[in-house]
Amino acid sequence: MDELIQYGPFLAEGFLENIKLALVAGVISLIFGTVLVSMRVSPTPVLRAAGTIYVNVVRNTPLTLVLAFSALGLSDTLGLTFSTVPRVNSFWVVGLGLAAYTSAFVCEALRSGINTVPLGQAEAARSIGLTFMQSLTLIILPQAFRSVIAPLGSVMIAMIKNTTVATAGGYLADAAANMKEVFDTTGASIPIFLGIVLAFMAVTLPVGYFTGWLARRLAVVR
């Protein structure tokens, strides 16, 4: 127990980074995932193909490789930098890499939601003169979102836990990195291990319950 108390603040500092990464990746992946699904259902073949290729490549690549590619490929080789402070730069490289990865899953969850919206809804939308984008944003996506809130919750839970591989993208300040640092100096400690597990559960369990509650509350009655 002593080591958990001793290193607690250091680990909590790391855990705060996990939360910050999750917020960045959560917001961006919901937006970009929506853009992706719009591409995948659009009447334009080029957009559909681009969306499909993106999802299939990113969804089937291990996250550690996506993050390594963000750090080595985009940041180091192509010189894409978000900040001159290396630590801040790494934070954004990992946050955006995680968002890019999670977006593919958000897209697919939403696409299954679109499939639950009866075809008649789209036909009615078109028949009053709405354009494709209007039908999508006013009629189809709002109903699709409501039907996949619970699965989206699962995607978000997975994403929150995925913040622990930030190290793969060169960001060495999260809870998992800090834990490893502590273990390297003091040896493995079960209380520390369990403490971090509990910290994650304190965040992910409410996310699960909240999205489940929201799904019931916002369900579209047909």
Added chain:
Amino acid sequence: MTDNGDGAPLIELENVNKYFGTLHVLKDINLTVSRGEVLVVIGPSGGGKSTLCRTMNRLETIDSGKIIFDGRELPAEGRALAALRSEVGMVFQQFNLFAHKTIRENVTLGPTKVRKTPKEQADKRAMELLERVGIANQADKYPAQLSGGQQQRAAIARALAMDPKMVLFDEPTSALDPEMVQEVLDVMIGLARDGMTMVVVTHEMGFARRAANRVVFMADGQIVEETTPDEFFTNPKTDRAKDFLSKILTH
């Protein structure tokens, strides 16, 4: 029967053909609907009635032929097609009200988003229309809270909110419980009396007799007979029509 066709064509179909795979569902259809006319399309299931109706606002594409609405060929896609559809109302068998929006929002959506009508004005018009179809007191409910008949009347109000030049009815009473059919037909008859151009696919022979200017009998993808309701019901010319009428009118 109403008498309000002024003779000028609003929509013309010329040699229209449509296939579903190898199934030839519309065979060389030639049909003109005049302004103010009420055309009823009847016939056996699978005869192409609904498909014909749906080609008129291009919910179904056609494989050959021409459809001219208000002097212009139907646009193929994009904004021009959306603009055309805003002028052709459609009422579906399954109502298809937007499930996540209230009845009032269902009716105001088109005017505010397509016509850019100010919200207040659209709301006022929506309430007038809902009054007209007899469900103004349901305006703030969601579609699932209404009976089928009420939903279908809301769907008619939604179509009318766009001030369409024509309204298509694709079996509007087929999904309704029997006791709700009349309330929807009453609204449609009122609309016909007011001079709306209507194409109605239906099995309601009473409606055809009371409101139609012309009846088209379709079977196997073809227009088999095209005549006045009186003539059709009392003196059908083809065996196919006689056979159909004997099956539905004896009960």
